[in-house]
Amino acid sequence: MGGDGTSGGGDRTAGRDDALPTHDHRLANWRAREARLHRLLPYGGLLVGSLLAAFAPAPRGLPMLPTLVVAGLTACWVTWFVILSPRWPGRRGSMTLYYVGLLAFAAVLVTASPWYGFFAWVGFLHAFLVLDGRWRFVGMAATAVLIATAQGGGLPSSWSNWPLWLVLVLVNLALAGAVSWFNLVGEREDARRKRLVAELAATNRQLAETIQENEGLHAQLITQAREAGVLDERQRMAREIHDTLAQGLTGIITQLEAAEQTRDRSADWRRHVDNALALARESLTEARRSVRALRPEPLETARLPDALAELGDRWSAVHGVTASVSTTGTPRPLHPEIEVTLLRAAQEALSNVARHAAASRVGLTLSYMSDVVTLDVRDDGTGFDLTSRSAVPNENGSYGLTAMRQRVNRVGGELAVESEPGGGTAVSASVPALPGAAA
Numbered sequence: 001m002g003g004d005g006t007s008g009g010g011d012r013t014a015g016r017d018d019a020l021p022t023h024d025h026r027l028a029n030w031r032a033r034e035a036r037l038h039r040l041l042p043y044g045g046l047l048v049g050s051l052l053a054a055f056a057p058a059p060r061g062l063p064m065l066p067t068l069v070v071a072g073l074t075a076c077w078v079t080w081f082v083i084l085s086p087r088w089p090g091r092r093g094s095m096t097l098y099y100v101g102l103l104a105f106a107a108v109l110v111t112a113s114p115w116y117g118f119f120a121w122v123g124f125l126h127a128f129l130v131l132d133g134r135w136r137f138v139g140m141a142a143t144a145v146l147i148a149t150a151q152g153g154g155l156p157s158s159w160s161n162w163p164l165w166l167v168l169v170l171v172n173l174a175l176a177g178a179v180s181w182f183n184l185v186g187e188r189e190d191a192r193r194k195r196l197v198a199e200l201a202a203t204n205r206q207l208a209e210t211i212q213e214n215e216g217l218h219a220q221l222i223t224q225a226r227e228a229g230v231l232d233e234r235q236r237m238a239r240e241i242h243d244t245l246a247q248g249l250t251g252i253i254t255q256l257e258a259a260e261q262t263r264d265r266s267a268d269w270r271r272h273v274d275n276a277l278a279l280a281r282e283s284l285t286e287a288r289r290s291v292r293a294l295r296p297e298p299l300e301t302a303r304l305p306d307a308l309a310e311l312g313d314r315w316s317a318v319h320g321v322t323a324s325v326s327t328t329g330t331p332r333p334l335h336p337e338i339e340v341t342l343l344r345a346a347q348e349a350l351s352n353v354a355r356h357a358a359a360s361r362v363g364l365t366l367s368y369m370s371d372v373v374t375l376d377v378r379d380d381g382t383g384f385d386l387t388s389r390s391a392v393p394n395e396n397g398s399y400g401l402t403a404m405r406q407r408v409n410r411v412g413g414e415l416a417v418e419s420e421p422g423g424g425t426a427v428s429a430s431v432p433a434l435p436g437a438a439a
Contacts, residue, residue: 042078045119046071052115062112074105095130102126103142110150117150124176144172250355251279251318275318304339305331305366308346312364315350322361329368335434341411342375345429348404349377357381357425377427383419
């Protein structure tokens, strides 16, 4: 029909817009050709029926002239509703009127000449094109009656011919019903496919919107990650400067002050100056390694217990305070970040003892357990009030215990501090015993 031809073109456009498979384009083209064929079939049936009625007239037919007049009127009826009114196929009332008129003209023509059964057959096709639901089957039943009448040479003239006519009607109904059933199944599959394609197109649009939104979120995350990386690097450099340069400079100042006080004793003066030079070289080396994000030099050449023992010996030699280092459990290689955290915690704790504790003895204990490793640093110094010394930073600009706690927390550990004025200080750092490659 004209309306189907239009919708077929629309399907082709939608197919291109939605990027449907090539199969759908072929199906749309086939439907367009089918719609054109359906528009031409009524004229072909009228032409064949008229030619056969003229050259092989039926015995009980009507005169040829009235028959041709009815055939012409039928052609005009089809032309008016199908060709000249392409928008009417979408109107149910107009198409019902068209189909009733089509059956009426077909009934008159079949009565005039059985050869017009070739035209009446069009009723099967147009029932699916212009009718909906159960009315399709009503139209097909009426068409089957007309075709059976044409096949039997007209309505039965006697009661003995009625059974044959009924058989012809039933056969035509069965054939039309089978064709109708397959056509209905095809329409349902086509409707389901269109629905799936529409859902897929909607999903694709939603996916495209989600991808676009994700791109914005990704860009935002990149910006946030860059800012977080900059902040993290600043915090790392602050910790490294505090753990290397600040502690080294503090030791150098202490040694130079001691050298100033022992200027009249050449041997002591030389010892303090040498200590200051050694601290300066060591601090410079550690600062360079911090900039390059390398592990502290003691951990590059020794295991953690040995590095702590060497740290205790150097600290004792510089500050003149006994520092004993002991290890419990079975030493084993740990993740580099874990070992660096414990070494820096020991350095910070000893630095605090040197600056604030006025202690005579310090003890460092490294304990290896199944799932954690603990470093305990205890001194017998003056101690302090935790509520006043744990702020960040303190009055001297030092990050002190807070920097130590941040470093330990960063690897999933915990830092505990116990102290009271006159009772010494105990610092305990517990970190996960994450395994690592041997040094």
